[in-house]
Amino acid sequence: xxxxxxxxxxxxxxxxxxxxxxxxxxxxxxxxxxxxxxxxxxxxxxxxxxxxxxxxxxxxxxxxxxxxxxxxxxxxxxxxxxxxxxxxxxxxxxxxxxxxxxxxxxxxxxxxxxxxxxxxxxxxxxxxxxxxxxxxxxxxxxxxxxxxxxxxxxxxxxxxxxxxxxxxxxxxxxxxxxxxxxxxxxxxxxxxxxxxxxxxxxxxxxxxxxxxxxxxxxxxxxxxxxxxxxxxxxxxxxxxxxxxxxxxxxxxxxxxxxxxxxxxxxxxxxxxxxxxxxxxxxxxxxxxxxxxxxxxxxxxxxxxxxxxxxx
Numbered sequence: 392x393x394x395x396x397x398x399x400x401x402x403x404x405x406x407x408x409x410x411x412x413x414x415x416x417x418x419x420x421x422x423x424x425x426x427x428x429x430x431x432x433x434x435x436x437x438x439x440x441x442x443x444x445x446x447x448x449x450x451x452x453x454x455x456x457x458x459x460x461x462x463x464x465x466x467x468x469x470x471x472x473x474x475x476x477x478x479x480x481x482x483x484x485x486x487x488x489x490x491x492x493x494x495x496x497x498x499x500x501x502x503x504x505x506x507x508x509x510x511x512x513x514x515x516x517x518x519x520x521x522x523x524x525x526x527x528x529x530x531x532x533x534x535x536x537x538x539x540x541x542x543x544x545x546x547x548x549x550x551x552x553x554x555x556x557x558x559x560x561x562x563x564x565x566x567x568x569x570x571x572x573x574x575x576x577x578x579x580x581x582x583x584x585x586x587x588x589x590x591x592x593x594x595x596x597x598x599x600x601x602x603x604x605x606x607x608x609x610x611x612x613x614x615x616x617x618x619x620x621x622x623x624x625x626x627x628x629x630x631x632x633x634x635x636x637x638x639x640x641x642x643x644x645x646x647x648x649x650x651x652x653x654x655x656x657x658x659x660x661x662x663x664x665x666x667x668x669x670x671x672x673x674x675x676x677x678x679x680x681x682x683x684x685x686x687x688x689x690x691x692x693x694x695x696x697x698x699x700x701x702x
Contacts, residue, residue, distance in 0.1 A: 425452070426490035434474050434482050441470050442681075445489060445498065452491040454559045457590045460623035461537040462557060464681055466498055468530035469553055477504030477551065494560075495539070500553040506545035529673055536620075536674065568592045570599050578609045579701055581669075581694060585617040588625030596625070597641070600632040609636060609665060610701040614694060616670040621678050629666070629688055636665040664689045669697045 427448045431437040442463040449459040466487070473485055486501040512531050534541050540556040568588055573581040580603045588596055600611060611632065615621070631641040668690045671679065679685050691697040 426488060428486065428488050430484055430486045431470070432482070432484040434478070434480070435471060437474070437485075438467055438470060441485075441487065442467050444487065448489045449496055452489070452496060452559075454496055454557075455590060456624060457622040458496065458557060458559050462496060462498060462555075464678065465534045465537040465555055465557075466500075467681060468533045468677075469498075469500055469555065472530045473500065473502055473504065473553075476507065477502060479505060491559075492556075495556045495558050498555045501550055502553075503550045506547070506551060509543055529677060533674065533677060568595065570596065572599070572603070574608075575698055578607055579611075579698065580608045581612045581614055581698075583614045583617070587620040587622075588618060588628060589620065589622040590624040593622075593624040593628040596628045597631050601635065604635055610663075611636065611665070612667050612669055612691075612694065612697040612701060613688075614669040614697075615675055616672065618672060618675055621675045623682075626678070626682050626684060629684065633666045633687060664700060667691055667697045667700060669694055 427444075429444055431441055445466045446459045446463045449462045454462065470485055470487075474480070474483065477483070483502060483504060488497075488499040488501070490497050509531060514532065531541075534555060538555040538557050540554075542554045544552040544554075546552075568584065568586040571583045571585075573583070575581065582596075582599060582603075584596070603611065613629075634641045666688055668679075668688050670692055671690060676690075679688070679690075689700065691700060
């Protein structure tokens with residue numbers, strides 16, 4: 392397996408396009424399966440670069456939009472825990488390896504730092520009200536939920552290794568989505584979402600909102616207390632619904648996560664909101680936070696407070 396450090400310049404003579412990543416160029420040139428490696432030195436300011444590296448590599452190695460986003464989120468949580476706890480908020484270096492093994496994407500983080508016992512980390516209380524949930528302590532839970540395998544190896548001499556594996560391209564990985572609608576007013580709707588919003592069903596959510604909009608609905612509350620997971624496709628749906636309610640042209644949904652890379656024109660409008668979220672689960676709340684969408688869609692702890700804000 393070839394290893395690519397990703398610290399090289401593309402040249403005009405190699406046939407690369409302007410938007411081709413270094414890993415994709417290397418794979419095209421060599422025709423070999425690749426093991427991408429990059430070292431991130433510093434602290435939490437490295438997290439955006441880590442997410443970009445992981446997302447691009449996951450795509451190049453055959454993952455779909457949901458796979459790439461899940462890997463970005465899991466690796467962000469892993470690296471944040473290392474920077475905060477293993478390095479005890481001091482600067483340190485993480486050597487990150489990403490490769491494909493059969494139908495699995497493997498991410499391996501090598502670092503020197505403080506160890507811990509993963510079995511002693513308690514499961515989070517997912518039923519706690521939104522305002523009572525802790526701001527931290529969910530990293531390991533997210534990693535285990537998003538990945539198919541998470542293992543730790545601790546060695547005070549040779550360094551620690553965190554390995555995460557995810558099976559790629561599983562259809563409907565997170566299960567079904569069920570929608571139910573309430574109409575507390577002619578121009579207002581509450582859509583209750585149960586299950587998961589992912590690449591297999593996110594257009595159903597957009598279609599439901601579009602139908603309601605055609606019936607005169609101008610304000611929508613998405614009640615997501617029973618939504619177990621929202622992938623990048625679900626975030627695309629939020630963006631599309633928000634734009635539709637503001638009278639703007641929705642983005643092309645086929646562009647997937649790329650739509651969310653350019654959300655500067657979709658930030659929360661001044662005045663009364665037209666789309667709000669109600670009581671998101673910790674997983675959905677963390678996804679919104681990572682994607683920067685808490686500036687796009689206001690969040691309320693319950694339906695009555697959401698309806699008051701929409702009125």
